[in-house]
Amino acid sequence: MTRCGARGTAGGVCLLAALAVLAGCGGSTALLSGVGATSDLAPDPVVRPTGRQPTEPLQLHYTLGRPATVTLRVQPAGGGPDIVLRAAEHLDAGDHFVLFNGVVPTGATPGPAATQVERVLPDGPYHFAVTAVDAAGQQQEAGADFAVQGAQTTPPALDNLQIYPATISPNSDAIDDVAQITYRLAQTSTTSVTLQGASGPPVPVLAPQQVAAGEQKVIFNGQDLVGQPVADGPYTVTVRTADLAGNAVEARRPLTVTDSGTPNIALLSVKLDPPALLVGSPLHVQMVVQNTGNVPLRTQGPDSGYTYTTNESYASIAGGRYVDQAGLWRVGLDWEGNAGGAPYRYPFRWGFGHTLAPGASVTLDGYVTILKRESTMWFYAGALQEGIRIAVDRLGRTPIRVSW
Secondary structure (H helix, E strand, O other), rough: OOOOOOOOOOOOOOEEEEEEOOOOOOOOOOOEEEEEEEEOOOOOOOOOOOOOOOOOOEEEEEEEOOOEEEEEEEOOOOOOOEEEEEEEEEEEOEEEEEEOOOOOOOOOOOOOOOOEOOOOOOOOEEEEEEEEEEEEOOOEEEEEEEEEEEOOOOOOOEEEEEEEEEEEEOOOOOOOOOOOEEOOOOHOEEEEEEEEOOOOOOEEEEEEEEOOOOEEEEOOOOOOOOEEEEEOOOEEEEEEEEOOOOEEEEEEEEEOOOOOOOOOOEEEEEEEOEEEEEEEOOOEOOHHHHOOOOOOEOOOOOOOOOOOOOOOOOOHHHOOOOOOOOOOOOEEEEEEEOOOOOOOOOOOOOOOOOOOOOOOOOEEEEEEEEOOOOOOOEEEEEEEEOOOOEEEEEEEEEEEEEEE
């Protein structure tokens, strides 16, 4: 027999979808035969989901004499509704087996509060029922008994799931770029966080791992685990936690992603004039800037045309009005050997005058009154995302001769 892949013992429905088909075996003439349950650890078919270690599963095996649609159910011996473990699966003729470690789905739909989605069966006797229906509509049912002993049925506690903010715009503008997903665990358990959109597979945010009890925080930056950005749209964040026995709870909250993208900028041209001037005279710089990313670039002043002196910086003018605001964009001018009169790199900065749309360009003019008595000043330009990075550095290096 050959096992097929399955979800882990402690998480997911603890029925493992394991199918084995014997090549070339036509099977019995009966549609369904050889139904039985066995345990590798005991002579009787007993499963022990104690929660102290991963559960050793039972093996439920059966043979199909011809291709059929198979449904597998668990029936409590003491009465109660059947629990469907497999519903209308089409299988080929041959020998099959399924691994089962005592966990069944609850059928509950999670919401903001923790909801148990998978539970360990309580101690007691049970019955596996296998129903097969062939292409002609002929139906046959058979089953096998098993028992659950030492079951740990108390689910792990998951409380106070919160997402802030509920809408993010992950485009590196330092405004709502990330969401903080916070929750509380009462015990160490296997926990994962996923993001599910209206279509497509779930996006992992936190891969299943052992997480200790206490207050938890996961940061979602609009990207999956390999750094690929997710598309704009509404999503559902699911936090799932499961104990070793297989009891699992989930909580869900909505999250909206909007205006996601990667910002980028280019300096297409840098021109400085005049090439020589007297101390006290203004140096003119003209820069052509283009938004080469896929998100708008927000900006701050001072705008094109503003005049600095070499004793000033963007942080010192206008009573601090133009101190850098994280995430906003500006162009800047600096000179080699800048060691005084300006506490930061690119002390002379100008804004675009308006938000720069993707693909758009703008021409900016700036002025700096030279008060430094340096015979030659090597100026260069750059573009900055304030508080985050210098996106373009040291372009258009130009010597300016100064006389006095």
